[in-house]
Amino acid sequence: MTKEASKNSSQKVLDKEEDDERDFLVIHESVSFDEGDDDEGDDELPSCSAETTVRVTTNLIQPQKLGRYRRNLGWMLLHFFCLFIYLLPMLLPHAFHQGRPVLDEMHLTAAEHHDVNSPSATLAEIFTNDYWGRPMNATNSHKSWRPLSVLSFRHLKGGRLFKDLMAHRLVNVITHAAVAELVGLLAVKMLPTHVNPTLLRLFTKLLFALHPTHVEVTANAANRPHLFAVLASVLLCDADLHPLLFLVALVCGYLSCETFLFQVPAAGVTLAGLVYIQLYHGPKQLRQRKSLWKQLLTVLNIVWWRLLLLIASGFAYYAFRHSRDWLSIPEGLIRPAENPFYEFVGEERFRNYLFVVAIHILKSWDLDIIGFSHEYGRACIKPLDDWNDFRMAIPAALIASFALILLVLLFQQRRRSVLSMSLILYLVHLAWMVTLFPISGIVKVGTFIADRVVVASTVSICILVANGLSSWVSVRARKTTRWKLIVLGMVGLFMWLRIHRRTIDWMDSKMLLESSLKTCPRFAKAHLETSKIYSGLYPQLLNVTKSRWHLQQVEQIDPDFCDVHQQFAYVAIQENNHDEFETRLAKSLFCPFTMGASVPMWQSYWEQTLRQSTPETITAAQARYEEYMKDINRAMREAEAQEGVAKQSSSPLVAWKR
DSSP: OOHHHHHHHHHHHHHHHHHOGGGHHHHHHHSOOSGGGTTSSOSSSOOOOHHHHHHHHHHHHHHHHHHHHHHHHHHHHHHHHHHHHHHHHHHSOOTTOSSOOOTTHHHHHSTTOHHHHOTTOOHHHHTTBOTTSSBTTSTTOOOOOOHHHHHHHHHOOOTTTSOHHHHHHHHHHHHHHHHHHHHHHHHHHHOTTOSOHHHHHHHHHHHHHTOGGGHHHHHSGGGHHHHHHHHHHHHHTOTTSOHHHHHHHHHHHHHHOGGGGGTHHHHHHHHHHHHHHHHHTSTTOOSSOOOHHHHHHHHHHHHHHHHHHHHHHHHHHHHHHHHTTOSOOOGGGSOTTTOTTTTOOHHHHHHHHHHHHHHHHHHHTTOOSSOOOSOOOTTTSOOOOSTTOGGGHHHHHHHHHHHHHHHHHHHHTTTOSSOOHHHHHHHHHHHHHGGGGGGSSSBOOSOSSOGGGTGGGHHHHHHHHHHHHHHHHHSOOHHHHHHHHHHHHHHHHHHHHHHHHHHHHHTOHHHHHHHHHHHOTTOHHHHHHHHHIIIIISGGGOOHHHHHHHHHHHHHHOTTOTTHHHHHHHHHHHTTOHHHHHHHHHHHHTOTTTHHHHHHHHHHHHHHHHHHOOHHHHHHHHHHHHHHHHHHHHHHHHHHHHHHHOOOOOOSBOOSOO
């Protein structure tokens, strides 16, 4: 080998190695050290010997392997960080962190939940009961069909290593970190020509992991179905996913959560957009570009069977649930205390739910205008009485922004032979916004405003924001890059601390309810739950006077909230106020949401009262009991007559007029 050839080859290797260590193996193959090149060029330098070849090869391979190990270690540490940000507040000692379930976790971990905790539960029961263990056809079922999620709670428990509750929460944390990783990989595939794909993946994963609306689904084990659904929908976006895995992800999505149905369109649009980008914008893009319609047909020819499965599965899922009458939630289960706008009809309903959708869109962009709360009940958000309400400016601005961006992108598309990357990404973003459809007021849902509904819509937002941030940081300017990283580091620290504080709130009912009452002081249901804390749920906080004060707030805010009577009875018996106890307990029997727990208490109380009363008081007690029973029997007859007249619609859609 000549001196000139040797210098050129060595310089080529060094330049390529500095630019990108990942391409080393290809580069090494292109550099020749074999004997066939010895006779080329002049004889200023001797040819490379076998010993030189081994030495050079070893010296080049070692940095490449080291770089690969460092990269893998870096991604592993990042994944552990995504686990750490939630595990840290879960494991930190706190005065009120006593390992108790919070809100809906109580129902899933209770021994009464047959499907989760009973050894005798069968698959047939699990697949015909709702998420809370009630038969899907029962009048008190919310129609939340989630058998795969129920099975995960049944089999993924702590055993001897953890308490069951901690194990359930750990599954959520691991699932959330896995979804963050998948979204990061999806971002790299959606933007194949990005100037810095490593930074794009890093920012996307961090933005998803640190999004504040994800705390509810990650910290509270009961919201696991929503994470499973997003995990399945993101997997379906990958055109390279094995067909068998595609089918498994599709089936698991439907069996995990009913909201998956509204994520299928987003997965289909993302899948088609991803294939189009790889064909016409990727590094291996087609050089012979046909007309736009032929381009779309080419994409359809590649993904047709996947799109067909997505569409057919959606119709099949709906038809199956419709045939079993598992679609429509009974009207009585959608309560004004939890969904205050549900009773609105016509134009009033359209106007108010337009504002509700706008709130969720802003939440997905990390713009929370109403504050953190686990629920938003009656009096938390005032209704919009007319179109002149200043709050209507928010949905109007969002609609105008979406329309304007779309028009600009379509205008720029006029003279292009292929769809622009910006237009494709924007269409994908709009598809993920469709996942907010359940809270649009069109279908019957008990949810009003909730962070868990927003999680799926943040997939596209994290990709878009990460694209902008990584491109901004990648601009080569040594003087400004350091400051950019410092600013982003401070923002990341703020987001981490916010996640940390919010997760701590979700570890205990007291702190969670206090944070909700700060955001919504007139939240009747939060006042009721807080009253339970001070009436004996936390023995060290027993304060009957404070408990009664919260109950009085409930009746003042929402006089029709019948759940309050049972709690009033519990407070009254602690105060030895038997007259109020009897009156309130009798009223709690009329409330369908407390009747089940009140009946045994009612029977036990009167058995003891009538048996232990003195001859002087037994006559008066018997008279009170008979009077109460007359009222109870009359109420039961009225309820039965009303059920006979009322017709429950099997449609999941809300009527425009009633």
